Amino acid sequence: MxxxxxxxxxxxxxxAGVEEAVNAWILPGVAAFAESAGTLARSAAGDCTADALRPAYLAAWEAWAPLADIRLGPSEAGALSIAYWPDERGAGARTLRGLIAAEDPAGLDPVAYAEVSAAARGFPALDLLLGDPDLSGYSGGSYACRLVQTVAADLAVQAEALAEGWQAEAQALTTAGAEGxxxxxxxxxxxxxxxxxxxxxxxxxxxxxxxxxxxxxxxxxxxxxxxxxxxxxxxxxxxxxxxxxxxxxxxxxxxxxxxxxxxxxxxxxxxxxxxxxxxxxxxxxxxxxxxxxxxxxxxxxxxxxxxxxxxxxxxxxxxxxxxx
Incomplete structure (x- = not known):
């Protein structure tokens, strides 16, 4: 734990130091993550096959990793559905396999996908879909490929929301002790x-x-x-x-x-x-x-x-x- x-x-x-930590480290990191997640979503929309998407996926992970342990403000809850880990019970894999087996419409709608288990969203979901030998061999246009597009689009939405939320959190941190x-x-x-x-x-x-x-x-x-x-x-x-x-x-x-x-x-x-x-x-x-x-x-x-x-x-x- x-x-x-x-x-x-x-x-x-x-x-001292709070303003520097926020402005020199956290905010640039959040902005870089939002940009890379957007690139990932656009890449998936163009070619959602595992081999084609893996470079953009890894670049987004690289942008997220420095932020993964910051659990303040919007990151306190937001990080859970971006990178839910450890998944002690394997809920993410079960959910993804179930979606694919049933070709569940929720897997094709980024808005509906926001209601899916956090364990089946974000980076852990893509780690499975792009890296598991039993899941990653899908073809373009298949349900699994479209599911990857949905997960990537959902991740981009989460990243944008995180970046927006951190504007308010940054203001709160850097004005700590001020009236109001x-x-x-x-x-x-x-x-x-x-x-x-x-x-x-x-x-x-x-x-x-x-x-x-x-x-x-x-x-x-x-x-x-x-x-x-x-x-x-x-x-x-x-x-x-x-x-x-x-x-x-x-x-x-x-x-x-x-x-x-x-x-x-x-x-x-x-x-x-x-x-x-x-x-x-x-x-x-x-x-x-x-x-x-x-x-x-x-x-x-x-x-x-x-x-x-x-x-x-x-x-x-x-x-x-x-x-x-």
Missing amino acids: RLALALTLLATPAL NAEYLSPDEAFRAIYTQALSGLEFSADTRLGRPLGEPGTPRPTRAEAWRSGRSLPNVAASVESAVGLARELADGPIPATEAALDQVHHAEAAIDDPSFQDLADPTARLKLEILQQRIRALIDAMEAEVGNPRGLQPGFNSRDGD
Whole structure:
């Protein structure tokens, strides 16, 4: 489960960095995602076959991945239907297979598709439709091909809505404490909100993006990796790490050398991994490399807490790594 950080504010100085984090990192990222999702939808409308669409799909994933762990404002609910994962019960696959078997009209209407299970929408749906050998061999003009067009169009609509919603959220964050701002009553609250996203994203990558495919010693679960059919498992971890450190740089009062050094160690661990989809974990050496990456990300969390949170008077409360 995603880390729930209970952060206790010990001091309340005028906190800088929120405006920089929003304007230099989050808003450009949301805009880039909306643009790439629109390109994906237009590409699907032109040629919805799996081989033709895969480059635009991967480009959209690349744009989304740095935003995936930000769950503020419109992203708190919006991210669920853009990238519903982990899907513990396989609801997405069952829904998609059922739609295809029945040639359900809902799969041909982007408006109606917004009411379909979140697990069968967005990137996980496309990961299955474009990457599963039993689903991806469809021909142009088939129901499955038209379903892909619907999923892509629905994703583009969601991306536009997210970009629009973030305009209001950005205003709320950057005017925290101002009269009439009922969402963030002080600059401290806005800082704390973004800082928490950075830390919880790293924790999610270590415990879930890496922990799920690692499974238990002797029993790896490689097909539990995120977007493994698309080879996005490692790139998604890398994007999460870069996003967290990018936010930390904006929030920090000054240089964060320990965090930068820890990031370098993460990069080294990433470079040692041979299979970006984590499907080689039956090999003890491959497993060890993934465990080392997990350890490096946790060391990065510690460095970020020391250099970004602690100087602002923020200390983590419950932490799942403590075993409490």
